[in-house]
Amino acid sequence: MNALWQDYRSPGFFDEVFDDSGTPRRAAQSLVRHLGEFNNEELDNRRMAADLSIKSMGITFTVYSEAGMIDRAWPFDVLPRTISRREWDRVREGLQQRVAALNLFIADLYGKQQIIKDGVFPREVLAQSVNFRPECVGIRPPGDIWAHICGSDLVRDGAGDFYVLEDNLRVPSGVSYMVENRLVSKRVFPELFAQTDILPVDDYPSELLDSLNALSPRQDVTPNVALLTPGVFNSAFFEHVWLAGQMGAELVQGSDLYVDRDDCVYSRTIFGPQRVDVIYRRVDDAFIDPEAFRADSMLGTPGLMRAWRAGNVAIANAPGAGVADDKVVYAFVPQIIRYYLDQDAKLPNVPSWLCMEEKQRDHVLANLDSLVVKPANESGGYGMLIGPRSTADERDQFAQLIRRNPRNYIAQPTLALSTAPTLIENTARPRHVDLRPFIVSRPGDDAYVTMGGLTRVALREGSLVVNSSQGGGSKDTWIVEDED
Incomplete structure (x- = not known):
């Protein structure tokens, strides 16, 4: 191998490409072998080809700052993340189950509210929801589907198990970057796409259009x-x-x-x-x-x-769907799945503490230095406290916020997020990643799930923040067909 993989290790974390012994995982073997033949000049050429493609294709994102709006080129790492088809099929089934239950839940909240009457979901959580729209009560959209497009954020823990970190049901974004990442990868590594059975993602726009057309009155x-x-x-x-x-x-x-x-x-x-x-x-x-x-x-x-x-007229996502896009509601999703589908969740939640519950709040306040605290309805990584990286003043401030409005906060353990090799000065270095696949629901049919999703990567060493607006980047995600 060349210097790209030399001394690559990710101790204490599950790595997407290499196992603990440094052996490439099956889905990544072709990638590791091929890139291992590149010299530094070739790596530079491929990286520059990616940068040129992004500029020529006009792929940008906007950052808001005190100086105003700044359009920046999309931060892209050329080393893809690989996942086997067999493993992804299990994830896909879990996402379909989850979105089906959430749509039933939203329909119930704007209908009979039976889940509240049966004592499974607390009435006070709904009463304090900033995204519940009384104007939608009694409305039934086609097929009782409220969240037509969902982007669920997934993470792996140290054992390599997938967990759902949150569900985005209001106006989930990022799917264009998922597809554009693939186009860039094809330009940078055309020979790998000829040699490896990588499943496509470019069917998303047509799948979305078909689903929207099916809603037409x-x-x-x-x-x-x-x-x-x-x-x-x-x-x-x-x-x-x-x-x-x-x-x-x-x-x-x-x-x-x-x-x-x-x-x-x-x-x-x-x-x-x-x-x-x-x-x-x-x-x-x-x-x-x-x-x-x-x-x-x-x-x-x-x-x-x-x-x-x-x-x-049909509207997707339906107004009011954001009632389930709430990190407090998130904590109840396993119960929601069991209530509506009579099944256990195929994809688990990250363990969570609800600050609205006194005993759980006391635990959170006593352990702020080791937990991640999130507000119920913020996005983009804003408004969070990452306990192990916080100061005493920041923890004191969050303690006051929690006591003032406990319904608005949940806490989770600081996860050992999986890593993926990321190109840093022609050498692969471990960086933490998450994954946002997209699920499109349609009346009378199984939900469509993208073959992979948008892998976001924390480009700063040791950082857990993957959002592009806060220094993160992205990778192409390869779902690789399993060999018989």
């Missing part, structure tokens, strides 16, 4: 699908443009739409008004309709909720 005509974006100042605008282009959907802002007296939605076009059947919205609930929610919203369309309630 007008099945006798070709549905008109629109992607509703907050606009160019949104950090995920690159993805909005990319998805609309890939699906052939119309990219619209709230002001491009209007609702007529018959409660139908129309788009303003150069050819005149055009009926809109399905809206894939990337705008938060509170801003989609100033009539129903925030009157000061400039991002939504007045009357949109009226049209949805009347069944004249």
Whole structure:
């Protein structure tokens, strides 16, 4: 082997590519063997080819700072993460089970609330939910599916077992980077794709479009699908443009739409008004309709909720789906699966302590230096306390926050997140990773799960924060077909 793999070790952590003895895992054998033949110049050439591809393809993300908005090239590591097909099939089944139960749960909360009446889910958790929308009570979207698109974050522990870290059910993002990572990888390592049976991810836009089309209230005509974006100042605008282009959907802002007296939605076009059947919205609930929610919203369309309630337009994800996108609700998902499906969870949760429970809160407050504390509804890695890396002042501040609003916080152990080899100055170094696969639910059919997902990597040595806005990057994820 060359210097790339020389002395590579990840002691104390499960590594995605090498086992404890330094032997490549079966799904990674072709990758390790092939890259081991590269000299430093060849590695440099492949890395520069990736950088050039990202720039030429215009793959960017937006960071908000005091200086304003900054568009940056997407941080990409050329060394892919590999997972065997056999292992992924088990993960896929667990994700399908989880999303099926969550959709039943959301439908129940906006219906009879039987899970609360039966004492399985606490009424006070729902009462203090910032994402429960009373305006949605009594509404039944097609197939009782509320969360059409879900991005569940997965991690491995030191033993290599997958756990669900959180579920993203409001406006999950990142799928464009998953597909673009694959396109970059194919340009950088074309010979590996010729030699290795790597399962595709580029079918996601067509799967998503098929699922959106199935929601249309007008099945006798070709549905008109629109992607509703907050606009160019949104950090995920690159993805909005990319998805609309890939699906052939119309990219619209709230002001491009209007609702007529018959409660139908129309788009303003150069050819005149055009009926809109399905809206894939990337705008938060509170801003989609100033009539129903925030009157000061400039991002939504007045009357949109009226049209949805009347069944004249489908919205994905459905308004109100975010009630299950709550880290306190997350702690109850195993019970939710058992209640609605009469099954044990195939993918476990990370052990969690609810600060709203007195005994659990006391445990958290006594162990802040060793736990990760998360607010219920923040995302992007913001608002967290990572106990082992915190200061005494930070722990005191979080203790006050927890005592002031215990419903808003959960705590989890500091996990020994798995690592994957990452190219640092032409040498592979272990960096912590997570994984966000995407699940698309459709009426009357099994949910579609991507073959892999967006692997995010903490590029800073020892860091557990993988978000690109906080110094993280990403990798291509290869689900490799098992050999007989």
